[in-house]
Amino acid sequence: xxxxxxxxxxxxxxxxxxxxxxxxxxxxxxxxxxxxxxxxxxxxxxxxxxxxxxxxxxxxxxxxxxxxxxxxxxxxxxxxxxxxxxxxxxxxxxxxxxxxxxxxxxxxxxxxxxxxxxxxxxxxxxxxxxxxxxxxxxxxxxxxxxxxxxxxxxxxxxxxxxxxxxxxxxxxxxxxxxxxxxxxxxxxxxxxxxxxxxxxxxxxxxxxxxxxxxxxxxxxxxxxxxxxxxxxxxxxxxxxxxxxxxxxxxxxxxxxxxxxxxxxxxxxxxxxxxxxxxxxxxxxxxxxxxxxxxxxxxxxxxxxxxxxxxxxxxxxxxxxxxxxxxxxxxxxxxxxxxxxxxxxxxxxxxxxxxxxxxxxxxxxxxxxxxxxxxxxxxxxxxx
Numbered sequence: 455x456x457x458x459x460x461x462x463x464x465x466x467x468x469x470x471x472x473x474x475x476x477x478x479x480x481x482x483x484x485x486x487x488x489x490x491x492x493x494x495x496x497x498x499x500x501x502x503x504x505x506x507x508x509x510x511x512x513x514x515x516x517x518x519x520x521x522x523x524x525x526x527x528x529x530x531x532x533x534x535x536x537x538x539x540x541x542x543x544x545x546x547x548x549x550x551x552x553x554x555x556x557x558x559x560x561x562x563x564x565x566x567x568x569x570x571x572x573x574x575x576x577x578x579x580x581x582x583x584x585x586x587x588x589x590x591x592x593x594x595x596x597x598x599x600x601x602x603x604x605x606x607x608x609x610x611x612x613x614x615x616x617x618x619x620x621x622x623x624x625x626x627x628x629x630x631x632x633x634x635x636x637x638x639x640x641x642x643x644x645x646x647x648x649x650x651x652x653x654x655x656x657x658x659x660x661x662x663x664x665x666x667x668x669x670x671x672x673x674x675x676x677x678x679x680x681x682x683x684x685x686x687x688x689x690x691x692x693x694x695x696x697x698x699x700x701x702x703x704x705x706x707x708x709x710x711x712x713x714x715x716x717x718x719x720x721x722x723x724x725x726x727x728x729x730x731x732x733x734x735x736x737x738x739x740x741x742x743x744x745x746x747x748x749x750x751x752x753x754x755x756x757x758x759x760x761x762x763x764x765x766x767x768x769x770x771x772x773x774x775x776x777x778x779x780x781x782x783x784x785x786x787x788x789x790x791x792x793x794x795x796x797x798x799x800x801x802x803x804x805x806x807x808x809x810x811x812x813x814x815x816x817x818x819x820x821x822x823x824x825x826x827x828x829x830x831x832x833x834x835x836x837x
Contacts, residue, residue: 457803458498459491459790460782463508468785471749472701487787488517494794498525500780503560505567518551527556532587533573538612541594545616553619559628563719577718581634588642595623632720640666649721650680650755652739657774677778678771681746681756684764684796695758699745707731710749725754741767761796
């Protein structure tokens with residue numbers, strides 16, 4: 455099991471949909487979150503992409519030197535950058551980070567935003583472009599000399615001179631819930647990502663992708679993108695969930711939902727259908743809460759509950775085949791610590807690294823400058 459965290463370059467705060475409790479997402483703040491994730495033992499961090507975000511490649515490049523083990527899941531955008539340039543960028547950052555780069559392939563699901571970036575293709579054509587893009591990108595990083603005459607891309611003599619550290623290239627992550635997205639995943643990627651849908655829906659996706667990949671002689675790994683609100687008790691967790699959306703009024707929710715309706719992303723449609731903008735029906739599965747999707751695009755669900763119950767829900771997804779869990783919580787700095795402190799002892803995502811962290815800070819503050827604090831009762835371990 456891999457547990458990743460999130461760098462909130464599109465904004466952060468204590469509540470959704472308000473300036474109250476908001477905080478500036480400066481370089482210093484992003485560095486704090488990245489260093490916390492690195493120290494706590496998260497294996498990687500996801501950097502979001504889009505016009506509302508700071509550029510993920512620049513952010514990742516600036517955070518690599520101030521972290522040690524953390525991997526960075528960084529987006530490439532077919533249609534917004536050429537595959538040859540993206541391949542060179544990949545090789546450089548993988549080399550300079552000493553093999554800590556992961557690639558998140560983002561086709562995009564908002565036609566209005568994409569037109570603002572100069573891309574005017576419809577949904578299925580964007581996935582055809584993505585297929586061409588990844589064919590070129592992969593071949594170049596495998597050391598091939600590429601000539602390509604396709605529907606959307608033309609390359610003559612494309613090469614990458616500097617090899618990556620990870621072979622044949624940094625792992626490709628990708629999420630797409632449509633049939634066109636599934637075809638791209640089965641053909642090209644290493645890890646298929648889904649947003650946090652109920653387990654039965656996730657299982658259906660996994661089974662579909664496994665069959666499609668097997669038909670092409672390939673196999674896939676699977677990951678899930680979820681928010682998390684974990685506390686010592688169920689009552690505390692659900693109170694925190696209610697507090698997170700306590701500043702939302704119906705007008706704000708309706709405005710956000712109207713924007714989501716213009717999107718042609720199948721994944722966004724599936725997220726919206728979980729609640730349909732109705733804040734009275736947000737627990738869609740045991741401990742799975744859709745309140746974040748009332749106003750946040752993309753991943754809109756959170757696991758909410760006590761550490762034991764959240765760990766049990768994570769184990770349910772793991773039993774379906776999910777290996778990578780990309781988590782986040784508001785505010786991201788404090789919740790990184792809370793998540794690690796409450797869940798890592800139960801999930802043991804990286805036992806060796808956790809042992810090292812325990813050695814670094816084994817006791818907490820000494821009592822009366824002389825006595826070690828007593829150890830708490832051990833919690834159950836889910837593996």
